[in-house]
Amino acid sequence: MTEAIDDYLKTIYELEEDGGRASTASIAKHLEIAPASVTGMLKKLSEKDQPWIAYEKHQGAKLTGRGRKRALEIIRHHRLLEKFLHDSLGYRWDEVHDEAEKLEHAISERFEDRIAEQLGDPIEDPHGHLIPRKDGTIPERSQQGLLELPVGYSALVLCVSDRDPEILRYLSSLGIRPGVGLRLVEKGPFDGPLMLQVGSDEKVHALGVKVCAEIQVTMSTKDGSADD
Amino acid sequence: MTEAIDDYLKTIYELEEDGGRASTASIAKHLEIAPASVTGMLKKLSEKDQPWIAYEKHQGAKLTGRGRKRALEIIRHHRLLEKFLHDSLGYRWDEVHDEAEKLEHAISERFEDRIAEQLGDPIEDPHGHLIPRKDGTIPERSQQGLLELPVGYSALVLCVSDRDPEILRYLSSLGIRPGVGLRLVEKGPFDGPLMLQVGSDEKVHALGVKVCAEIQVTMSTKDGSADD
DNA sequence: GCTGATAATTAGGCATACCTAAATTACAGT
DNA sequence: ACTGTAATTTAGGTATGCCTAATTATCAGC
Ligand SMILES: [Mn+2]
Ligand SMILES: [Mn+2]
Ligand SMILES: [Mn+2]
Ligand SMILES: [Mn+2]
Numbered sequence: 001m002t003e004a005i006d007d008y009l010k011t012i013y014e015l016e017e018d019g020g021r022a023s024t025a026s027i028a029k030h031l032e033i034a035p036a037s038v039t040g041m042l043k044k045l046s047e048k049d050q051p052w053i054a055y056e057k058h059q060g061a062k063l064t065g066r067g068r069k070r071a072l073e074i075i076r077h078h079r080l081l082e083k084f085l086h087d088s089l090g091y092r093w094d095e096v097h098d099e100a101e102k103l104e105h106a107i108s109e110r111f112e113d114r115i116a117e118q119l120g121d122p123i124e125d126p127h128g129h130l131i132p133r134k135d136g137t138i139p140e141r142s143q144q145g146l147l148e149l150p151v152g153y154s155a156l157v158l159c160v161s162d163r164d165p166e167i168l169r170y171l172s173s174l175g176i177r178p179g180v181g182l183r184l185v186e187k188g189p190f191d192g193p194l195m196l197q198v199g200s201d202e203k204v205h206a207l208g209v210k211v212c213a214e215i216q217v218t219m220s221t222k223d224g225s226a227d228d
Numbered sequence: 229m230t231e232a233i234d235d236y237l238k239t240i241y242e243l244e245e246d247g248g249r250a251s252t253a254s255i256a257k258h259l260e261i262a263p264a265s266v267t268g269m270l271k272k273l274s275e276k277d278q279p280w281i282a283y284e285k286h287q288g289a290k291l292t293g294r295g296r297k298r299a300l301e302i303i304r305h306h307r308l309l310e311k312f313l314h315d316s317l318g319y320r321w322d323e324v325h326d327e328a329e330k331l332e333h334a335i336s337e338r339f340e341d342r343i344a345e346q347l348g349d350p351i352e353d354p355h356g357h358l359i360p361r362k363d364g365t366i367p368e369r370s371q372q373g374l375l376e377l378p379v380g381y382s383a384l385v386l387c388v389s390d391r392d393p394e395i396l397r398y399l400s401s402l403g404i405r406p407g408v409g410l411r412l413v414e415k416g417p418f419d420g421p422l423m424l425q426v427g428s429d430e431k432v433h434a435l436g437v438k439v440c441a442e443i444q445v446t447m448s449t450k451d452g453s454a455d456d
Numbered sequence: 457g458c459t460g461a462t463a464a465t466t467a468g469g470c471a472t473a474c475c476t477a478a479a480t481t482a483c484a485g486t
Numbered sequence: 487a488c489t490g491t492a493a494t495t496t497a498g499g500t501a502t503g504c505c506t507a508a509t510t511a512t513c514a515g516c
Pocket of ligand 1 (some may be wrong): 078
């Protein structure tokens, strides 16, 4: 169990979430590693006695049950740590990801258990991501990208991507965070910006497509109650 | 800056504390690594543009100013983490060392600063070890091994070695911890056991030499007040 | 000053996890 | 079926940091 292996499993898990198999190229891009290096690692992860992934040449990778469980364990570490850094140590939500990325490999089961207990077994991290359970399962939730929301509809923010601190600071400044309601007033043509109302504020903000792609929502009715 | 380098610097610092130079063999023993491997690393640490250590063949290693500062930074991480795990997360004092040993390499300066602040800039860790300051200095304190205490004298426990959890649990069961007073009633011949009174208890305990070697004290007068 | 034990170093390897450059495979369009 | 491009794999190599076995240096005792 090395850090590198854990990072691969976590990446493959995340790539599987959208689109069944994780390709060599997508893993390489996500980890910022050369594709050739990924091929080598995929082989190793699929050899072994009890493989972490299923892998056939040119077919991409897919986690085995064992691999998925390990991935979820690391993701649990990551998200619990983000919650802990935010709630207990006073980090801002744009600061937690990088620190958690390192610590997730270093903490013991005892550390995991203690902070989970201290935080009251939280369901979500500071960005609204669901925290996998100790038993290796993760709650399901129907969500959609903000970009798929039809014009005129309202939605609740469920979670936002945490990989770019700058985007997080920008969203903060707009008041966009998990639990906040949005209304899509208008959409510019040719992948143009989205005109959005945030919360109960009348003001309409124009958000670029790149930023909106990082926001996951659940549709709600006109009066703002959740629809799921 | 790799974990391995930090571990070498920390080890050399600790070995320098007693006896000016750290020998290849002592480093190897401390890190549980083959002596040949140590030689290789000592070369690397002393080459470089700005070396971490001074090293001449067959002469052992000695930290440079830079190396000492780095060692103290890692030791600060370690001891702050031990204090944090103990005070904030409810670890027992025999559980903190191994966890801190991993985490000391993973936390950022921000993490260090936050827990230091939350703990109120502590002076000592749970075993009584002094915590280096942020500026790379460490307080001095005159202390001696319990084994050097003359029969009939009293002393205050300053700190105990944290590397063996079993010894820590044993000391706990006897009520021996930093700040507690001891009186050396008698000493068996030929490196025999030490007969000790602990705190204000009349009862006399017999402690083996190996355990006593892990305890550092400062002499006090008969009535128990510190003498330093 | 020689000798033998001990400590330390050198020599040669191994595993992990990356890299670049070259070769191959897959597959979409004709 | 053919062909070109893009994705992927193979081949060969590097840096860390460890290992064992063989060699050499140091130093204490005679
Ligand atoms: Mn994250
Ligand atoms: Mn997150
Ligand atoms: Mn310790
Ligand atoms: Mn300690």
